[in-house]
Amino acid sequence: MKHAGKVVIVTGAAQGLGLASAERFHADGASVVLVDLKAERVREHAERLGDRAVWLEADLSACTADMAARVVAKAAEAFGGVDVLVNNAGVIHLDDFVDFPEEAFDWVQRVNLKAPFLLGQAAARAMIRQGRGGSIINMSSINAILAIPNSVAYAVSKGGIKQLTAVMAVGLIPHNIRVNAIGPGTILTDMVKSSVMASETQRQTILSRTPSGRCGEPSEIASVASFLASDDASYIVGQTIYPDGGRLLLDYTVAVKD
Numbered sequence: 386m387k388h389a390g391k392v393v394i395v396t397g398a399a400q401g402l403g404l405a406s407a408e409r410f411h412a413d414g415a416s417v418v419l420v421d422l423k424a425e426r427v428r429e430h431a432e433r434l435g436d437r438a439v440w441l442e443a444d445l446s447a448c449t450a451d452m453a454a455r456v457v458a459k460a461a462e463a464f465g466g467v468d469v470l471v472n473n474a475g476v477i478h479l480d481d482f483v484d485f486p487e488e489a490f491d492w493v494q495r496v497n498l499k500a501p502f503l504l505g506q507a508a509a510r511a512m513i514r515q516g517r518g519g520s521i522i523n524m525s526s527i528n529a530i531l532a533i534p535n536s537v538a539y540a541v542s543k544g545g546i547k548q549l550t551a552v553m554a555v556g557l558i559p560h561n562i563r564v565n566a567i568g569p570g571t572i573l574t575d576m577v578k579s580s581v582m583a584s585e586t587q588r589q590t591i592l593s594r595t596p597s598g599r600c601g602e603p604s605e606i607a608s609v610a611s612f613l614a615s616d617d618a619s620y621i622v623g624q625t626i627y628p629d630g631g632r633l634l635l636d637y638t639v640a641v642k643d
Contacts, residue, residue, distance in 0.1 A: 389414030397474030518561030554623030570629025597630030
C-alpha cells in the first residue's frame with residue numbers, strides 16, 4: 386500500500402494505460418479520480434473499484450484552463466486534494482504526410498499536448514497550495530524519438546510531451562513536485578490494436594524491431610507510473626522512462642516467432 390493516503394488523477398482512464406494505471410494506484414492504496422470522455426465506461430470502472438474511486442466526464446480535446454481547474458477541484462471535493470497527476474489521455478490519427486488533415490493535426494495536439502500542459506498547471510497550483518509536494522507523470526512514447534511517417538501529429542505531440550516534461554520538471558522541483566514521463570513501446574491497448582497493429586503485416590514489422598519478441602501489457606506501464614510516483618523514485622526528475630521491450634536499442638530487425 387505504498388500510495389496509501391494519496392490522491393491520484395488519471396486521464397484517459399476508461400481503458401488502456403489509463404485504466405491500468407488507475408487500477409494499480411488504487412491497489413497500491415491511493416484514492417483515484419478517473420477522467421475520460423467516455424462517461425458510461427469510466428463510471429462503470431469507478432463503481433467497480435468502489436471505495437476511494439470517483440469519476441469525471443471531460444472532453445480533453447476542448448480542454449481549457451477552467452476545465453483543468455474543474456478536474457483538480459473534483460479531486461479536492463472527493464478526497465481533499467491531489468498528490469499525483471497521470472496525464473495519460475491520448476489520441477492518434479494515421480495518414481500520409483502530404484494528405485494529413487489540418488483538423489486532425491490540431492485535434493491530436495489539443496488532446497496529447499495542450500491538455501497535459503493545462504492539467505499540469507492546475508495540479509501544480511493545487512500541490513503548491515497544499516505544501517506537501519507531489520508527482521506529475523506525462524505519457525510520452527518511443528515516437529518522441531522514432532519517426533513513423535503516417536503518424537506525424539502523434540509523433541510531434543509525444544516529442545512535445547518529452548520536452549514539456551523537462552520544462553515542467555525544472556520549474557516545479559523547487560516546490561518538491563517531481564515531473565517525469567513514460568515513453569511506452571508498442572503496448573496492447575485498444576488504440577494500438579485498431580491502429581498500428583491493425584494488420585498482420587504491421588504486427589510483423591513491429592515485432593521484428595522489438596528484441597523482447599512481444600508487445601507490452603498495460604499493467605507493465607502502470608507499474609512504471611506507480612514507481613515514478615513513489616518515494617523509491619525520489620531522485621528521478623525530468624526523465625522519460627522507456628518501457629519498450631528494447632525497441633530503442635535496436636538498429637536491425639530480428640526474426641519473429643509465429
